[in-house]
Amino acid sequence: MIAWVRQMLGSEWRERASAESRLLPQGKLSGPMPWVIAIMIGLTVIASASGLALRNTARVASVDVAGGVTVQIVHGAPRERDRQAQAALAVIRAQPGVASARLVPQAELDALVEPWLGTHAGDDINALPVPALIDVRLSSGADKARLESLRARIAEKAPAARVDAQASWLAPVFEAIGALQLLAGGLIALLAFATVASVLLASRNALGNHRGTIEIVHMLGGTDAQIARIFQRSMAVDAAAGGIGGLLLGGIATALLGRQFAALGSGMMTSVGLGWTDWAVIACIPVAGVLLAVFTARLAVLNALRRML
């Protein structure tokens, strides 16, 4: 293996590669391939970055709400509402597996409803049946059985209580994120397919253009592997150039999009971001593109050559 690597990197290999590269005109084999590959890689980078960012968003949000339970005391009489809230809070705190339970202060509630109800002079917010809220954090996830048990215990002391897992409110959002992730995956698969198709077409076109030369090389004892190597090398150069261009294009577009989302200031959107492992995955996309293009070109050329004697 080591000897093989040495041979590959050695002057003998470089000489042979140089000699083989002269058998067919280099740089004219695949025409606009670098541009096509740059576009494909650029789009793949954007789709992958979007998929990864959505995954990160879903992950952060699900961690945030995983053990969250909201208890609302919905009662028209403020005094009774406050009594039931205190009773429910005591019940909750007495339950095992409750990490924290907090009665949301009135000022915080007022701030929450302010955008809808306003704070003009003379407004009497207390006259409105705004529920009391208890924010509960369970040490483990708020699964259905746990929620039912909590609901039953609270109902004994606070019949006006409504107990909901916070995750259930975000379920449609998670479903939408999952669908978008699937869409990103589908786009990546389609782009890979389009890349393969482009490389196949380019290889066939190049083979057609150089059929005469290839026949001569065959007649002089050239092997299929030699001829395939020439096409592979040319495709690798084109794909590498296109891959770097596409990575830059996609990387810049992703960074700009990330800044736009960060500027929204929304709680969920600010968590949209890419970690260094995500960028490492994205950096691998051009490498995968080059490998895919080279492998496709090799298969296409060998397949076409097999039809020659």
Added chain:
Amino acid sequence: MSQNDNAEIVHFDNVGLRYGTGKEVLTDISFTLYPGQFYFLTGASGAGKTSLLKLLYLAQRPSRGLIRMFGTDAITLPRERLPTLRRRLGVVFQDFRLVPHLSAFDNVALPLRVAGMAERDIARPVADMLDWVGLGDRSHARPATLSGGEQQRVAIARAVIGRPDMLVADEPTGNVDPEMALKLLRLFEALNRLGTTVVVATHDIHLIRKVPESLIMRLDKGRLSDPTGALRYPPRRRFAEPAEAGA
């Protein structure tokens, strides 16, 4: 199997060739070529010379019959092993088949590069060969800028540069002046003396007369006749075989 079977370089047995569903262009071709012999393949235009040469340089498989080359069954040989046989052949195509984007030098160097020879070992023999065919000063010229005769000389230089075991040439002197034709013929003879079997397809009777020790195969409407006994066993020799040279 006769005692000379091991020495044979090419053996055709009852070979027929048809293109597609057309009629046979070669019928019942049987002959044996021996190392170190000089053969002329002659016949009228359309007699099947080029088709027979295509079989000889492995560009075509026959429709029927057996072909053995260098002791290997060329009919059943897997195609991935054909390059090994082809590297033992030198071919001068009737239409030259030079690679248009390569210079004369690179065209001549092509068989050596295909064979994997190191670049440092290529420059000198290629330059010498181009000098020999009188194209030393045109080594950087592309085929499109060369005359027909010059292209033919490049094609011949390419065919002989690798010192093949067998040289197959289709009308190799058709586009050159008589002086150059004679010079090229002398090159073929020199190669032949070094042990290369030479097969030259031509209608030029003057050329055939200039190699009195040659053996002649004549094709007539796709069938082979044998005016000099080249195909008989043992061949009626004008050129003694090494084993019998002292006899």
